[in-house]
Amino acid sequence: MKFTDGLWLVRDGITINGAVQNYVVEKTEEGLTAITQTTPITGRSATLNSTLLTVKFHSPLPGVVGVKIIHNDGVIPRGPSFELTEGTGDHVEIEETEAQTVLISGGLRVVINKGTHWSVDFYRGDERITGSGYKSMAYITDQDGNTFMREELDLGIGEFVYGLGERFTAFVKNGQVVDLWNKDGGTSSEQAYKNVPFYVTSKGYGVFVNQPELVSYEIASEKVKKAQFSVAGESLEYFVIEGPTIKEVITKYTSLTGKPALPPAWTFGLWLTTSFTTDYDEATVNSFVEGMAERDLPLHVFHFDCFWMREYQWTDFQWDSRVFPDPVGMLKRLHDKGLKICVWINSYIGQRSPLFEEGRKNGYLLKKANGDVYQTDLWQAGMGLVDFTNPAACEWYAGYLRDLVDMGVDSFKTDFGERIPTDVVYFDGSDPYKMHNYYTQLYNKVVFEVLEEKLGKNEAAVFARSATAGGQQFPVHWGGDCYADYESMAESLRGGLSLGLSGFGFWSHDIGGFENTAPAHVFKRWLAFGLLSSHSRLHGSTSYRVPWAYDDEAVDVTRFFTKLKCSLMPYLYDVAGQAHEQGWASMRAMVMEFPEDPTCEVLDRQYMLGDSLLVAPIFQENGEVKYYLPAGRWTHLLNGETVQGGSWRKEKHDFFSLPLFVRQNSLLAVGSEDSRPDYDFADGVKFGLYSLEDGKSAAATVRDIHGAPELKVEAVRSGSTVKVTAEGSGKAFTLAVKDLGAIASVEGAEQADETTVTVGAGEKSVSFTITLK
Numbered sequence: 001m002k003f004t005d006g007l008w009l010v011r012d013g014i015t016i017n018g019a020v021q022n023y024v025v026e027k028t029e030e031g032l033t034a035i036t037q038t039t040p041i042t043g044r045s046a047t048l049n050s051t052l053l054t055v056k057f058h059s060p061l062p063g064v065v066g067v068k069i070i071h072n073d074g075v076i077p078r079g080p081s082f083e084l085t086e087g088t089g090d091h092v093e094i095e096e097t098e099a100q101t102v103l104i105s106g107g108l109r110v111v112i113n114k115g116t117h118w119s120v121d122f123y124r125g126d127e128r129i130t131g132s133g134y135k136s137m138a139y140i141t142d143q144d145g146n147t148f149m150r151e152e153l154d155l156g157i158g159e160f161v162y163g164l165g166e167r168f169t170a171f172v173k174n175g176q177v178v179d180l181w182n183k184d185g186g187t188s189s190e191q192a193y194k195n196v197p198f199y200v201t202s203k204g205y206g207v208f209v210n211q212p213e214l215v216s217y218e219i220a221s222e223k224v225k226k227a228q229f230s231v232a233g234e235s236l237e238y239f240v241i242e243g244p245t246i247k248e249v250i251t252k253y254t255s256l257t258g259k260p261a262l263p264p265a266w267t268f269g270l271w272l273t274t275s276f277t278t279d280y281d282e283a284t285v286n287s288f289v290e291g292m293a294e295r296d297l298p299l300h301v302f303h304f305d306c307f308w309m310r311e312y313q314w315t316d317f318q319w320d321s322r323v324f325p326d327p328v329g330m331l332k333r334l335h336d337k338g339l340k341i342c343v344w345i346n347s348y349i350g351q352r353s354p355l356f357e358e359g360r361k362n363g364y365l366l367k368k369a370n371g372d373v374y375q376t377d378l379w380q381a382g383m384g385l386v387d388f389t390n391p392a393a394c395e396w397y398a399g400y401l402r403d404l405v406d407m408g409v410d411s412f413k414t415d416f417g418e419r420i421p422t423d424v425v426y427f428d429g430s431d432p433y434k435m436h437n438y439y440t441q442l443y444n445k446v447v448f449e450v451l452e453e454k455l456g457k458n459e460a461a462v463f464a465r466s467a468t469a470g471g472q473q474f475p476v477h478w479g480g481d482c483y484a485d486y487e488s489m490a491e492s493l494r495g496g497l498s499l500g501l502s503g504f505g506f507w508s509h510d511i512g513g514f515e516n517t518a519p520a521h522v523f524k525r526w527l528a529f530g531l532l533s534s535h536s537r538l539h540g541s542t543s544y545r546v547p548w549a550y551d552d553e554a555v556d557v558t559r560f561f562t563k564l565k566c567s568l569m570p571y572l573y574d575v576a577g578q579a580h581e582q583g584w585a586s587m588r589a590m591v592m593e594f595p596e597d598p599t600c601e602v603l604d605r606q607y608m609l610g611d612s613l614l615v616a617p618i619f620q621e622n623g624e625v626k627y628y629l630p631a632g633r634w635t636h637l638l639n640g641e642t643v644q645g646g647s648w649r650k651e652k653h654d655f656f657s658l659p660l661f662v663r664q665n666s667l668l669a670v671g672s673e674d675s676r677p678d679y680d681f682a683d684g685v686k687f688g689l690y691s692l693e694d695g696k697s698a699a700a701t702v703r704d705i706h707g708a709p710e711l712k713v714e715a716v717r718s719g720s721t722v723k724v725t726a727e728g729s730g731k732a733f734t735l736a737v738k739d740l741g742a743i744a745s746v747e748g749a750e751q752a753d754e755t756t757v758t759v760g761a762g763e764k765s766v767s768f769t770i771t772l773k
Contacts, residue, residue: 001179001216001230003140003150007223013143016150017051018135019118025101031058031092032103036118038139053137055120060087060239062106063252066210067120067132068237069149071139075234078431080212080389080438082469085256108242122205122240129205130154130227130240140230149236152226159203160601161219161227162589165196165467166479166499166507168491171589171604173199175224178217182418182437182466186515187482187491193418194467194477195437196502198253199227202591202601204243206253211236212438212468213431232433246501246592247584253503254583258473260505261448262580262707263461263535265573266340267411267476269300269677270562271463271537275544276305276514281323282330288546289337295555297547298562298675302334303342303413303463303539314380315345316353317400331408338676342411342463343404347397347443351375351382355400359384364393366424374424385420388442389435390427398450405454412451417443417466440466448474458707463537467504472583475506476535484513484540486619489526493617494604496533500585500592506576507587508535517543520550521621524557524655529617531561532609532660534576534586557655563674568613570669570681570702575610577707586610594630603628606659612666612690613637616659626650627659633691634661635738637668642691642739662738664691667698667715680704682711682729691739692717702728720744722770724757732761737770744773 005011017038025034038051054070093104103110109123121131136152155161161173168187169176178190185191197209199219209215211231218228229238239256243249254260272288274280285302292299310320319327331341349356349365359365359373365384366374373384387393401412417440422432444464451460464477471477479495482488496507511530512523517540527547530536538545547558565572575586585592588608590600606616606627614634616627629645636642637660643649651659662668672684682702692698694717702711711728713735724735735757737743742754748768752758759766 001148002177002218002222003148003230004222015141016135016138017140018138019053019055020135021116022112022114022118023052025112025114027094028056030056030089032094032101032112033057034101034112036137040116051139053139055137057103057110057112059089059092059103059105060085061252061255062091063108063242064239064256065103065105065108065110065122066237066239068235069137069151070235071147071149072234078429078434080430080434082210082212082257084210106242107244108240110240122242124205124242124244129203129242136226146232147234148230148232149234150228150230151236151238152223152228153207155201155220155225155227156203159201161199161201162591163196163199163206163498163501164217165192165502166194166477166495167192168495171494171497172602174220176217176219177221178219180215180217180437182420182440182468184416184418187480187488187495192495193465193480194471194499194504196467196469196499197229198469198502200246200249200501202595204245204249204595206241206243206249208239208241208253208256208469209236210238213434213436245595247582250501250503250584251582254472257470257503259581259583260472260475260579261460262458262576263475263506264459265569265678265705266300267461267535268569268572268576269536269566270298270531271301271303271342271535271539272299273303273537273539273545274305274307275540275542277307277542278544280307282326285330285334288544289334289339291546291548293337295548295559297555297559298566299339300677301340301342301411303344303537305344305413305539308343312350312352312381314350314353315348316355317345317404328407335408340410341408342413343409344413344415345401345447346414346416347386347388348380348383348416349386350380351384356382356384358396359386359393362392362396363427364390364396366421366426368423369425374421376421378419379416386443387427388439388446389430393427394446398446401447401450402454405450410455411461411463412447413463414444414447415465417464437468440464441468441470444471444474463508469503472504475504477504477507478535478537479507479509481514481541482510484516484518484522486522486525488513489522489529489617490605490619493529493607496587497589497604497607500587501589503583505579505583505585506534507585508533508537510539511537512540512545514539514541516541520554523550524554525618527554527557528561528655528658529615531565532615536565553655560656566677567671567674569673569677569679570671570685571610571612571700573681573703573707574669574701577701577703578610580707590628590630597630599628600630612663612668614659614661614663618653618658623652623654624650625653625659629661633664633739635690636660637662640738662688662690665693665696665698666690667700667713669700669702678705682731682733684731685711685733687713687733687735689715689722689735689737689740692722694719720772722772723767724770725765725767726759727765730762730764732759734758737772740772742773744771746770
């Protein structure tokens with residue numbers, strides 16, 4: 001939201017009371033409290049009829065400092081609030097001089113100026129990373145008496161801003177106005193399904209605004225050297241999070257707001273759906289499943305979209321008996337074929353649903369101020385919305401989900417959650433404006449916790465569309481409604497990379513696009529991208545997404561990349577473990593892995609899949625692609641070609657290839673199975689040791705199917721000698737050297753050929769030395 005008219009003037013009707021002078025800084029149990037004047041204190045008379053801002057500083061975690069700016073502190077707090085980690089503050093140090101008061105938290109130092117010129121500066125060591133200057137913190141009123149709190153943080157020269165949720169606009173947010181308000185706007189506009197009030201910058205720090213309501217950002221837009229954010233009301237709280245790397249910022253941010261759960265291994269396989277408005281019944285479903293098997297296309301999850309329930313009755317959690325007369329038997333038959341089952345749900349209850357009357361009678365649906373149930377015809381006729389602030393409503397909704405899990409459902413697609421009205425009354429008295437974005441958090445939490453309760457920890461996964469800060473705890477999320485063209489494929493990737501820089505570990509998208517039907521060439525290129533994503537789903541709107549509906553080659557491409565992904569599961573599941581433990585996205589923007597390479601700061605058409613694999617999807621019919629390889633040696637995973645990075649490359653690929661490179665100094669684990677994502681990853685695993693430099697090491701962890709580390713291997717090179725140690729499973733594995741030359745000899749293990757070593761099963765730990773020719 002803009003308050004000024006250029007650099008010098010204020011917009012008509014706007015009054016800005018900005019912090020200009022420090023009055024006092026006091027130590028508190030939580031940290032520090034500063035009182036700042038919005039007009040200069042020239043004498044006692046200047047303290048009359050004046051506006052003060054109270055600024056509270058505290059630190060829940062090392063390297064994380066909260067700043068709360070308050071005008072009137074008598075406002076009754078009304079939820080909801082983000083659930084944050086509450087630290088003790090024992091790590092905080094405070095220093096004071098005549099000129100400054102300093103709060104130190106980990107590697108972050110906050111300096112409050114005591115002089116006549118108000119300023120708050122954030123330092124990493126001796127480096128000032130950002131700050132709030134003269135009149136940046138402000139209490140603002142407009143001509144209608146509305147009040148706002150604003151902060152402006154400095155941006156440095158060449159500093160780029162990323163994140164703010166899943167945004168489909170330009171990847172670098174500089175120059176953008178971003179209003180965080182969940183909307184069902186597709187992937188081709190400035191609207192977003194997943195609005196997250198957190199950004200991270202190329203300078204290696206992040207800012208999380210601890211306000212669930214609408215937060216309005218001006219990122220180098222209203223003032224080109226400022227990242228401005230504002231909210232309506234009388235207070236504003238934000239946290240500055242120091243890295244010094246982007247990965248470390250995200251680790252600390254997710255320590256504050258919650259780490260992603262680890263999805264079960266089966267979710268990483270290929271999902272196929274009925275599509276949305278297509279006609280289908282059990283025979284149609286069987287034809288899809290059998291058609292995949294007949295064509296040797298590994299399939300792991302089948303999803304029933306909306307019309308598994310009868311029209312007009314969404315959501316009633318009842319199978320439409322006209323087309324699914326024996327749902328229990330059907331689900332068992334599908335399970336017997338090795339499939340997991342997902343079904344579509346939302347949090348809206350149509351008036352024709354039997355649940356509507358239950359919800360109305362028991363007070364489980366959102367109400368208007370006069371006590372009526374809030375209803376709308378947008379989506380389902382006369383629908384109401386479940387009030388998840390009511391514990392009884394949560395239990396009511398969860399009970400129906402439990403019945404479905406008992407029936408054989410393994411996951412739920414939690415659709416919608418964005419069209420949440422503000423002219424309603426919540427059971428617990430929550431502020432409806434704050435609840436608009438936060439509603440999805442309560443919705444997804446209820447569903448996720450049912451799955452965790454019924455199936456066990458690390459066995460729960462939803463397929464969610466909407467989210468806000470903290471939503472990363474309930475994976476997986478997908479990118480919403482995109483068109484079936486290259487432009488939407490690219491914008492989907494931008495959204496996924498932005499979401500990954502907002503603390504979300506797992507992300508998917510509709511392969512081939514949701515709206516319309518893609519030409520075969522778009523579908524085949526999207527297959528490669530989709531099956532080299534965290535999660536992979538074939539889904540559409542008005543047409544089926546079975547590969548043979550496109551052409552015979554699409555079948556072959558599906559088979560090739562599905563099997564490739566299954567074989568990469570030992571590596572991918574360790575990447576998933578990192579997302580769970582550190583908060584790092586599985587699909588990482590290049591700047592996340594190469595923060596020192598200025599070219600990587602703006603790249604949004606390629607990504608790192610974990611820390612070792614670079615993927616550059618192809619967005620052109622002719623197969624041409626232009627991509628960038630950072631400095632170092634890179635080996636193409638599919639053809640073994642090794643090239644030197646540090647430059648742009650332009651190539652042409654057929655449908656069975658794309659730029660897919662292994663980073664130097666990588667130890668890449670590849671599994672013995674290519675038909676399933678859930679198998680014993682350590683049994684017969686093959687390690688590729690890629691371009692290991694002298695004096696460097698490479699390590700890999702293979703986890704079991706529950707995410708626990710089972711086998712750890714490390715290789716260290718010194719000259720022509722590579723020493724390898726392995727601890728864990730005691731199962732046989734092989735190690736092949738890549739781009740290191742041939743093997744001259746091996747001590748402590750068996751050399752299989754010129755480049756491969758075989759390690760026998762039976763020992764929990766082993767050490768061997770490879771001497772290179």
